[in-house]
Amino acid sequence: MSSNNEWQNRIRNFCIIAHIDHGKSTLADRLLQKTGSVTDREMADQFLDQMDLERERGITIKLQAVRMEYQAQDGERYMLNLIDTPGHVDFSYEVSRSLAACEGALLVVDAAQGIQAQTLANVYLALEHDLEIIPVINKIDLPSADPDRVKREIEEYIGLDSSEAIYASAKTGEGTDEILEAIVKRIPAPQGEVDKPLKALIFDSHFDSYKGAVPYIRIMEGKVQKGTQIKMMSSGKTFEVNEVGIFTPALKIVDALYAGQVGFLTASIKNVGDTRVGDTITDAKNPTSQPLPGYKRATPMVFCGLYPVDSADYEDLRDALERLKLNDASLTYEPENSIALGFGFRCGFLGLLHMEIIQERLEREFDLNLITTAPSVIYQVLMENGEVKSIDNPAGLPPAGEIKEIREPVVKATIMVPDDFVGPTMELCQERRGEYKNLEYMSEQRVVITYEIPLSEIVYDFFDQLKSRTKGYASLDYELIGYKASDLVKLDILVNGEPVDALSFIVHRDKAYYKGQNLARKLKELIPRQLFEVPIQAAIGSKVIARTNVKALRKSVLDKCYGGDVTRKKKLLEKQKAGKKRMKQVGNVEIPQEAFMAVLSVGDDD
Amino acid sequence: MLEMMTRGIYVHIPFCIKKCNYCDFVSFPSPDKETLLDYLQCLKKEIKLYSIKYYNKKFTSVYFGGGTPTILDVSHLKELLDIIKSNFNIANSSEITVEANPGTLEFKKVKELKDAGFNRISIGVQSTSDKFLKEMGRVHTASDVKESLKFIRRAGFENVNVDLIYGLPAQTLSGWLHTLQEIVAEKPPHIAAYGLKIEKETYWGRLFEEGNLLLPDEDEVYNMYVEAGNFLKKNGYVHYEISNWAKPGYESKHNKVYWLTGEYLGIGLNAASYLDGTRFTNTESLKKYIQQIKMSNFPIRESYRLSKEEQMSEAMIMALRLREGVRKDFFKKRFGCFPEDVYGKQIKKLVKLGLLKEDLHTLRLTEKGFPLANIAMVEFV
Numbered sequence: 001m002s003s004n005n006e007w008q009n010r011i012r013n014f015c016i017i018a019h020i021d022h023g024k025s026t027l028a029d030r031l032l033q034k035t036g037s038v039t040d041r042e043m044a045d046q047f048l049d050q051m052d053l054e055r056e057r058g059i060t061i062k063l064q065a066v067r068m069e070y071q072a073q074d075g076e077r078y079m080l081n082l083i084d085t086p087g088h089v090d091f092s093y094e095v096s097r098s099l100a101a102c103e104g105a106l107l108v109v110d111a112a113q114g115i116q117a118q119t120l121a122n123v124y125l126a127l128e129h130d131l132e133i134i135p136v137i138n139k140i141d142l143p144s145a146d147p148d149r150v151k152r153e154i155e156e157y158i159g160l161d162s163s164e165a166i167y168a169s170a171k172t173g174e175g176t177d178e179i180l181e182a183i184v185k186r187i188p189a190p191q192g193e194v195d196k197p198l199k200a201l202i203f204d205s206h207f208d209s210y211k212g213a214v215p216y217i218r219i220m221e222g223k224v225q226k227g228t229q230i231k232m233m234s235s236g237k238t239f240e241v242n243e244v245g246i247f248t249p250a251l252k253i254v255d256a257l258y259a260g261q262v263g264f265l266t267a268s269i270k271n272v273g274d275t276r277v278g279d280t281i282t283d284a285k286n287p288t289s290q291p292l293p294g295y296k297r298a299t300p301m302v303f304c305g306l307y308p309v310d311s312a313d314y315e316d317l318r319d320a321l322e323r324l325k326l327n328d329a330s331l332t333y334e335p336e337n338s339i340a341l342g343f344g345f346r347c348g349f350l351g352l353l354h355m356e357i358i359q360e361r362l363e364r365e366f367d368l369n370l371i372t373t374a375p376s377v378i379y380q381v382l383m384e385n386g387e388v389k390s391i392d393n394p395a396g397l398p399p400a401g402e403i404k405e406i407r408e409p410v411v412k413a414t415i416m417v418p419d420d421f422v423g424p425t426m427e428l429c430q431e432r433r434g435e436y437k438n439l440e441y442m443s444e445q446r447v448v449i450t451y452e453i454p455l456s457e458i459v460y461d462f463f464d465q466l467k468s469r470t471k472g473y474a475s476l477d478y479e480l481i482g483y484k485a486s487d488l489v490k491l492d493i494l495v496n497g498e499p500v501d502a503l504s505f506i507v508h509r510d511k512a513y514y515k516g517q518n519l520a521r522k523l524k525e526l527i528p529r530q531l532f533e534v535p536i537q538a539a540i541g542s543k544v545i546a547r548t549n550v551k552a553l554r555k556s557v558l559d560k561c562y563g564g565d566v567t568r569k570k571k572l573l574e575k576q577k578a579g580k581k582r583m584k585q586v587g588n589v590e591i592p593q594e595a596f597m598a599v600l601s602v603g604d605d606d
Numbered sequence: 607m608l609e610m611m612t613r614g615i616y617v618h619i620p621f622c623i624k625k626c627n628y629c630d631f632v633s634f635p636s637p638d639k640e641t642l643l644d645y646l647q648c649l650k651k652e653i654k655l656y657s658i659k660y661y662n663k664k665f666t667s668v669y670f671g672g673g674t675p676t677i678l679d680v681s682h683l684k685e686l687l688d689i690i691k692s693n694f695n696i697a698n699s700s701e702i703t704v705e706a707n708p709g710t711l712e713f714k715k716v717k718e719l720k721d722a723g724f725n726r727i728s729i730g731v732q733s734t735s736d737k738f739l740k741e742m743g744r745v746h747t748a749s750d751v752k753e754s755l756k757f758i759r760r761a762g763f764e765n766v767n768v769d770l771i772y773g774l775p776a777q778t779l780s781g782w783l784h785t786l787q788e789i790v791a792e793k794p795p796h797i798a799a800y801g802l803k804i805e806k807e808t809y810w811g812r813l814f815e816e817g818n819l820l821l822p823d824e825d826e827v828y829n830m831y832v833e834a835g836n837f838l839k840k841n842g843y844v845h846y847e848i849s850n851w852a853k854p855g856y857e858s859k860h861n862k863v864y865w866l867t868g869e870y871l872g873i874g875l876n877a878a879s880y881l882d883g884t885r886f887t888n889t890e891s892l893k894k895y896i897q898q899i900k901m902s903n904f905p906i907r908e909s910y911r912l913s914k915e916e917q918m919s920e921a922m923i924m925a926l927r928l929r930e931g932v933r934k935d936f937f938k939k940r941f942g943c944f945p946e947d948v949y950g951k952q953i954k955k956l957v958k959l960g961l962l963k964e965d966l967h968t969l970r971l972t973e974k975g976f977p978l979a980n981i982a983m984v985e986f987v
């Protein structure tokens with residue numbers, strides 16, 4: 001076969017990019033239905049979001065891909081590959097890899113909300129990859145829809161030609177035909193010569209307990225089939241292909257995959273770590289000279305300690321993490337030891353959402369009862385002796401005397417708000433040690449504000465604060481831009497006179513006093529009364545900056561207990577016992593799980 | 607060995623003149639005559655339904671509770687008691703209690719109750735302050751209280767309990783002690799004092815949630831409890847259960863059945879029973895209760911057979927409410943092992959915390975342990 005075959009002309013690889021909730025999944029469902037790729041009966045709502053958690057939260061976490069056959073108005077039958085992208089900033093690297101596997105993108109924008117921060121972030125990514133972008137203005141059925149305004153925003157602010165934007169409603173199905181036609185007419189067919197050495201991009205993978213890690217690939221050049229010796233270009237590891245296939249959306253084995261196509265392969269790969277998103281697969285016997293650009297290892301940005309409440313569950317926690325890691329190469333974990341909490345793991349995540357998802361899956365799918373410590377970022381510590389240490393756990397910060405300088409990660413945050421909320425938004429950024437960069441009008445009433453903010457400030461409740469101060473109108477996107485030296489100190493918490501390492505955190509000196517006070521007060525609320533009075537102190541080094549007391553428990557008794565009360569009494573005690581189980585004994589004091597996360601909700605204004 | 611053989615019958619009268627502001631008992635305000643009579647008929651029928659099952663068990667106490675049993679005419683109460691006596695094996699020495707509220711009593715009625723066969727009366731006094739009584743939504747006044755305590759005695763009731771509540775909104779320690787003084791002056795041989803508990807589905811529950819009910823703090827309530835104990839002790843009362851005080855010889859036989867996890871049969875709406883290792887509870891719905899009884903069905907909403915472990919756990923938890931505590935030989939006789947064989951670790955821990963006291967024959971809560979009973983009991987769940 002030679003390049004640009006007839007059949008290649010009838011392939012379209014595309015993805016849908018959108019700000020969260022603008023209708024990506026719903027639109028995907030409509031396309032699948034319209035092309036008959038799934039029958040109405042098979043159509044659980046939001047077909048592509050297959051994990052329960054995704055459906056519940058309405059967020060796409062794990063990528064999916066699907067092939068559709070479409071009979072176009074020109075009389076030809078086309079093969080459309082839709083590659084779904086996660087809709088959350090934690091996963092922007094994954095988004096960029098799926099974009100790299102496509103020639104075009106549907107840009108879905110909510111007709112009522114208009115452009116939001118992730119719309120913009122995604123469009124820029126798509127433009128970087130030279131994708132053909134088809135603007136789709138969705139939800140035109142909403143009474144508050146203003147598609148013409150949104151169309152202007154796209155034109156004026158993003159600078160995309162929106163004269164051919166499609167007005168659609170993924171809910172009613174309006175515009176679906178037009179979208180399918182536009183995919184065929186406006187998105188270019190894939191290029192790439194079949195006769196060249198194999199060059200395939202991994203844009204996702206999943207783990208199958210029989211077949212091993214299954215990379216999802218876009219063949220850029222060459223072909224792959226059963227028996228091909230493949231090589232992962234980042235690691236040099238080789239495997240023999242057992243089968244290749246496509247997504248129909250169920251996995252279906254085919255004889256071979258050719259340049260331009262999207263599919264998967266299996267090759268008895270034991271570890272998803274060997275099928276890293278962004279990596280290039282080539283033919284070990286006839287390798288390509290140049291891997292595809294842009295590969296990078298997904299690096300965790302946020303860390304926290306995970307500990308079993310019951311130390312007997314330690315091994316179970318390890319097994320569970322191992323299982324999750326099989327499917328999620330970006331999750332990292334390492335054994336860690338806390339004086340207060342015993343044995344656990346320091347885990348790394350792409351972001352807060354990623355962290356929450358992993359926690360939730362551990363508790364739900366593996367039935368583990370966990371204590372999570374407050375998230376931390378990675379600090380770079382320049383020691384007096386010139387050495388630089390990376391610190392992902394505040395408890396591990398060396399003594400102040402040995403430190404010359406502490407550097408913290410800084411992000412560029414892009415926030416979009418209606419101009420009424422510029423004041424509160426900037427105030428928040430300022431409180432969070434943000435450095436103002438830019439303010440720009442996107443349309444008459446909407447502005448884009450850019451700040452450089454320490455990542456740790458974003459991690460601590462920034463988004464919730466932003467939402468509440470802007471009545472939910474603001475959207476946020478951020479990317480890591482580097483490290484910056486800061487005047488940071490470690491704040492320790494002492495409970496009953498003993499420092500609790502798992503409660504230590506790193507904070508800017510100017511905020512230490514005030515955070516220490518608030519946290520001590522918060523802990524006082526969270527730690528239940530014990531049989532004795534429990535002092536709580538916050539300290540920097542040996543200097544106590546805040547103190548308070550949890551009073552001793554005096555009376556805890558069901559006063560009335562007669563025949564009819566026995567059941568109630570038992571329930572009460574059972575509840576009390578269950579509550580005890582969710583507490584960690586630290587020294588003599590029982591500390592509830594929530595307390596270890598308390599620092600997260602110690603805002604700047606309470 | 608006497609305690610091991612006590613067994614009680616409880617009859618629930620779920621009606622009151624009006625609902626008190628803190629009350630979440632199953633009781634309905636101002637019932638009409640017809641409902642009352644209907645309910646009475648059902649009680650009688652339920653008694654007969656059970657007599658076939660339990661005629662060979664000997665009972666040692668009968669307790670009419672509510673609600674307000676004295677909302678009924680004494681003739682009705684007598685009729686019920688007589689039916690119980692003729693359908694069950696009721697020991698001659700039985701303690702037969704009726705609960706009453708001051709607003710529903712007069713000398714003549716009390717006299718009739720005595721004649722009907724009741725030998726103990728339990729009065730829902732709650733407070734001797736008109737201010738508190740009014741706020742609580744009680745139907746009686748402070749002078750009703752004093753008067754009724756006097757004519758109850760005159761009518762020949764020697765065995766009298768007074769129910770009191772402390773920790774009322776804006777109540778002070780001295781106010782509470784004053785109430786106790788006024789009651790003790792009337793010399794009832796038994797006093798039960800309960801800390802106010804705010805229940806969700808009540809008027810006060812709603813006020814509390816809205817932040818419109820100012821309650822004394824935990825430490826103040828604790829002091830009220832401790833000081834009540836001190837005061838009553840000085841006046842010759844023995845603190846024999848977490849919330850109950852009695853002059854020697856006047857402990858409630860019926861209530862001790864519960865605390866010693868003995869057997870009891872509950873008749874009427876929402877009444878609970880514990881017989882042959884099974885706990886069962888009647889429906890809370892008046893309509894369902896009447897329907898079921900009319901069809902000669904047992905009106906049971908849930909029934910649960912306790913495993914031996916559960917029985918042991920309850921035996922510990924309930925008996926620890928009593929000053930006399932858990933008697934090791936009783937426990938062994940009943941379960942074939944000593945408490946320390948099953949709960950050795952827990953007992954050690956609680957002794958170390960100073961909540962529990964162990965000697966050769968018994969396990970008991972300490973003075974410190976009484977108000978912290980939940981902390982101790984949770985170890986036995």
Ligand SMILES: Nc1nc2c(ncn2[C@@H]2O[C@H](COP(=O)(O)OP(=O)(O)O)[C@@H](O)[C@H]2O)c(=O)[nH]1
Pocket residue numbers: 018019020021022023024025026027058059060087138139140141142168169170171172
């Ligand atoms: N009224 C209306 N609602 C829509 C439309 N498209 C999606 N939605 C709703 O918007 C919400 C978010 O949609 P979803 O597809 O999950 O968005 P995603 O986060 O971009 O995948 C869901 O409640 C959808 O039912 C539309 O065209 N009209």
Ligand code: SF4
Pocket residue numbers: 621622623624625626629630631633672673674707730
């Ligand atoms: S008298 Fe007793 S049962 Fe009746 S409403 Fe008042 S507290 Fe409740």
Ligand SMILES: [Mg+2]
Pocket residue numbers: 024025026049058059060087
């Ligand atoms: Mg979605």
